[in-house]
Amino acid sequence: MCYKERKLQRDFYLKDTEEVSKSLLGKYLVHDKPEGRTVGKIVETEAYLGNGDPACHASNGERTERTDILFEKGGYAYVYLIYGMYNCFNVVTGEEGKPGSAFIRGLEPIEGKELMRERRGLDDLSGKKRFQLTNGPGKLCMAMDIKKRDKGKDLCGDELYISEPPEEKTLDIVSAERINIDYAGEAKEWPLRFFIKDNPYVSKPP
DNA sequence: CTCACGATTAGA
DNA sequence: CTAATCGTGAGA
Numbered sequence: 001m002c003y004k005e006r007k008l009q010r011d012f013y014l015k016d017t018e019e020v021s022k023s024l025l026g027k028y029l030v031h032d033k034p035e036g037r038t039v040g041k042i043v044e045t046e047a048y049l050g051n052g053d054p055a056c057h058a059s060n061g062e063r064t065e066r067t068d069i070l071f072e073k074g075g076y077a078y079v080y081l082i083y084g085m086y087n088c089f090n091v092v093t094g095e096e097g098k099p100g101s102a103f104i105r106g107l108e109p110i111e112g113k114e115l116m117r118e119r120r121g122l123d124d125l126s127g128k129k130r131f132q133l134t135n136g137p138g139k140l141c142m143a144m145d146i147k148k149r150d151k152g153k154d155l156c157g158d159e160l161y162i163s164e165p166p167e168e169k170t171l172d173i174v175s176a177e178r179i180n181i182d183y184a185g186e187a188k189e190w191p192l193r194f195f196i197k198d199n200p201y202v203s204k205p206p
Numbered sequence: 207c208t209c210a211c212g213a214t215t216a217g218a
Numbered sequence: 219c220t221a222a223t224c225g226t227g228a229g230a
Binding site (some may be wrong): 064065066080081082083084085148 | 222223224225226227
Binding site for chain 2 (some may be wrong): 046048056057080082083084086090103105136137138139179180181183184203
């Protein structure tokens with residue numbers, strides 16, 4: 001499979017955050033490393049809108065060292081450490097100067113599953129345990145080996161990128177409230193979480 | 207400089 | 219249900 005030929009170009013990422021978050025569903029996230037390639041189909045995302053969205057790290061419109069990349073034009077990786085131990089992967093969206101990102105919450109493993117299993121430190125993948133490989137934002141970063149050194153990487157590059165799937169399928173997309181943002185007041189209720197209906201790699205099924 | 211805390215996860 | 223664990227950024 002030639003993922004590079006199907007790589008999403010810059011214009012895909014320049015649209016508004018909500019639209020990019022939705023259209024990322026079904027796409028293939030690819031990470032090429034010396035030890036091997038891992039590929040996962042994106043099955044769950046959340047939109048973080050920047051200005052006006054109290055849940056977004058750039059909500060106050062102020063640039064800080066951590067969130068500076070969110071103000072870049074779309075198509076860059078935003079990776080940050082949460083709870084001192086897990087990485088979270090976002091795709092920067094929109095035009096330059098407008099902060100916002102699509103948070104990737106769930107992947108369905110496509111290629112490099114053995115490498116993913118090793119990186120996750122799992123021995124037993126029998127039964128429903130196999131979903132633990134990539135059914136959460138921290139888990140998929142472990143499986144794909146995405147960490148802070150990847151922050152700022154251009155997804156239009158050759159190492160970490162997103163591709164059109166081999167065949168277009170019609171997706172049954174569900175919207176819901178975002179997860180674990182109790183601190184965000186009424187924004188907690190905004191329907192900015194999107195996932196593929198009934199996909200077992202969605203982090204927290206409805 | 208200090209210090210409270212989180213877009214999570216694994217395990218009891 | 220809770221502990222783990224540390225970079226970040228607001229405030230002194």
